[in-house]
Amino acid sequence: MEYILHILILIGIYTILSVSLNLLVGYTGILSIAHAAFYGVGAYVAALMALKLQTPFLLNLFLAIIASGIFGALVGIPSLRLRDDYFVIATFAFQIITFSILNNLVDFTGGPLGLPGIPQPNIFGFEITTHIEFLILVLILAGITFWISNRIVKSPFGRLLKAIREDEVFVRASGRNVSSAKIKVFVIGASLASIAGVIYATYITYIDPTSFTIMESIFIISIVIIGGSANLKGSIVGAAVLIALPELLRFIGLPNSIAANIRQILYGALLVIFMLWRPQGFLGEYKFNK
Amino acid sequence: MLKIENLNKSFDGVKALNDFSCVVHENEIVGLIGPNGAGKSTLFNVITGFIESDRGKIEFNGNVITKYPSHKIIKLGISRTFQDLRLIKQMPVLDNILLCFNHQQNEQIQNIIFRPKSISKVEQDNKQKALDLLRYAGIEDKANDLAGTLSYGQQKLLSIICCLAADSKLLLLDEPIAGINPEMRDKILTIISELPLKGKSVILIEHDMDFIMRICNRLIFMDTGTKVSEGIPEEVRNDPKVIEAYLE
Ligand SMILES: Nc1ncnc2c1ncn2[C@@H]1O[C@H](COP(=O)(O)OP(=O)(O)OP(=O)(O)O)[C@@H](O)[C@H]1O
Ligand SMILES: [Mg+2]
Numbered sequence: 001m002e003y004i005l006h007i008l009i010l011i012g013i014y015t016i017l018s019v020s021l022n023l024l025v026g027y028t029g030i031l032s033i034a035h036a037a038f039y040g041v042g043a044y045v046a047a048l049m050a051l052k053l054q055t056p057f058l059l060n061l062f063l064a065i066i067a068s069g070i071f072g073a074l075v076g077i078p079s080l081r082l083r084d085d086y087f088v089i090a091t092f093a094f095q096i097i098t099f100s101i102l103n104n105l106v107d108f109t110g111g112p113l114g115l116p117g118i119p120q121p122n123i124f125g126f127e128i129t130t131h132i133e134f135l136i137l138v139l140i141l142a143g144i145t146f147w148i149s150n151r152i153v154k155s156p157f158g159r160l161l162k163a164i165r166e167d168e169v170f171v172r173a174s175g176r177n178v179s180s181a182k183i184k185v186f187v188i189g190a191s192l193a194s195i196a197g198v199i200y201a202t203y204i205t206y207i208d209p210t211s212f213t214i215m216e217s218i219f220i221i222s223i224v225i226i227g228g229s230a231n232l233k234g235s236i237v238g239a240a241v242l243i244a245l246p247e248l249l250r251f252i253g254l255p256n257s258i259a260a261n262i263r264q265i266l267y268g269a270l271l272v273i274f275m276l277w278r279p280q281g282f283l284g285e286y287k288f289n290k
Numbered sequence: 291m292l293k294i295e296n297l298n299k300s301f302d303g304v305k306a307l308n309d310f311s312c313v314v315h316e317n318e319i320v321g322l323i324g325p326n327g328a329g330k331s332t333l334f335n336v337i338t339g340f341i342e343s344d345r346g347k348i349e350f351n352g353n354v355i356t357k358y359p360s361h362k363i364i365k366l367g368i369s370r371t372f373q374d375l376r377l378i379k380q381m382p383v384l385d386n387i388l389l390c391f392n393h394q395q396n397e398q399i400q401n402i403i404f405r406p407k408s409i410s411k412v413e414q415d416n417k418q419k420a421l422d423l424l425r426y427a428g429i430e431d432k433a434n435d436l437a438g439t440l441s442y443g444q445q446k447l448l449s450i451i452c453c454l455a456a457d458s459k460l461l462l463l464d465e466p467i468a469g470i471n472p473e474m475r476d477k478i479l480t481i482i483s484e485l486p487l488k489g490k491s492v493i494l495i496e497h498d499m500d501f502i503m504r505i506c507n508r509l510i511f512m513d514t515g516t517k518v519s520e521g522i523p524e525e526v527r528n529d530p531k532v533i534e535a536y537l538e
Binding site for chain 2: 148151152155156157159160162163166167169170171172173174175176177178181184188
């Protein structure tokens with residue numbers, strides 16, 4: 001039972017990541033490969049605050065969101081004013097730098113050994129410790145993320161984002177500031193991703209840099225593409241499929257080391273299959289193959 | 291209202307605009323004619339900030355807009371269409387028009403999250419205006435079709451409606467009737483010729499001389515980036531320099 005709950009919690013965490021990334025990749029058509037870095041910023045801000053300053057969970061969550069948003073602005077403002085390929089490179093650089101800082105600033109982040117003993121959330125005196133309590137917390141935060149994202153994409157701003165994805169020149173000619181809209185949505189996506197990091201850190205109670213690598217970013221991109229770009233429900237489906245599927249490998253009785261390799265192959269194969277035969281993913285509207 | 295002084299723009303050595311100057315007054319339709327590659331579209335691109343000029347000055351209603359970014363220029367009241375017809379083809383006709391309204395408070399994030407009611411009110415008003423425009427153009431039955439499913443002529447018409455939605459003072463129309471049937475041409479002619487009555491001015495690029503003669507108050511003929519001739523339509527058409535350039 002705990003095992004099932006654990007899987008559901010992970011699906012919740014990855015739903016937050018994929019829904020927030022879908023705002024960028026699916027709706028706006030800008031490819032960020034730094035999503036795991038923002039996930040990591042959230043996790044480390046929350047962990048360090050809780051460990052070093054004993055601040056409460058909700059404050060840490062708030063600060064993580066702000067910090068991630070600021071980093072998003074720092075990456076997005078210079079690069080999104082230029083061309084989209086500069087943006088991809090800037091996010092790539094941010095991803096690499098973040099990992100390297102987490103890995104090398106040993107005194108502060110614990111380096112490769114990570115940060116153990118992260119306190120579990122305490123919300124107004126209510127301790128969250130059991131799996132079921134964590135699942136409820138994740139569902140609430142994933143729900144909020146989904147609600148905000150859904151409201152954005154269904155709004156006139158969401159229409160603007162989709163129009164930018166289809167034809168930037170038209171949008172410029174209609175008097176919109178394209179780079180400012182992209183920067184806004186990128187900051188929102190980065191902020192939302194940090195929420196997943198905060199839950200992850202307080203749930204596992206231990207983090208190290210290997211959870212926030214570029215491979216993780218690519219994994220989140222795969223969820224978005226396979227679930228369906230520009231479809232938020234698709235991102236939930238994608239998260240569920242890509243998290244649950246490899247777990248089935250365990251039931252076949254494969255040893256962990258082999259299962260890990262097979263998992264990588266599985267993700268790669270799924271991605272190729274979808275790109276070739278169903279570029280719009282399970283539920284998407286936008287074919288990710290321009 | 292629009293004053294252009296000594297505008298220059300070259301693309302790797304090719305002079306697309308060479309000391310080009312002109313003015314556009316209130317409520318007039320100026321025809322911009324000239325052979326292929328004369329620099330007509332480049333002029334539109336420079337005015338609207340899509341291409342930066344090398345030298346020169348553009349003034350619009352008292353603002354020097356030479357170095358402004360596109361979105362700022364367009365908000366000041368200049369709209370344009372493109373020679374290579376641009377629309378969001380994957381979106382409904384109505385959404386294309388909604389994207390072109392000038393006031394954008396319903397696209398502000400804080401309003402979307404915290405003031406959904408006021409947004410939906412603005413949105414409803416805009417939809418009504420968009421439908422009115424479509425009715426005026428006679429394609430209101432297409433409101434919910436994807437823009438890409440319209441005929442080529444209807445798409446060109448829609449791109450003009452998009453300019454009308456922005457309610458700009460100056461419209462830059464790049465070959466609005468090229469490649470469309472006579473019926474649609476008449477419809478577009480009517481719409482354009484009514485613009486001065488609504489307090490708007492137009493610069494019109496077109497190769498169809500018959501259309502130009504029927505609709506323009508004034509003509510500018512340009513070749514290799516320079517203004518060669520300017521005046522009332524008959525004058526310019528009969529200018530020996532213009533005839534010579536066309537014969538070459
Ligand atoms: N973005 C660009 N990059 C390089 N050269 C360009 C660019 N835009 C225009 N040119 C060149 O500038 C010159 C003027 O082109 P422009 O499109 O303004 O002509 P035009 O008068 O609109 O012609 P047409 O009647 O064929 O549309 C041409 O030689 C063209 O090749
Ligand atoms: Mg042209």
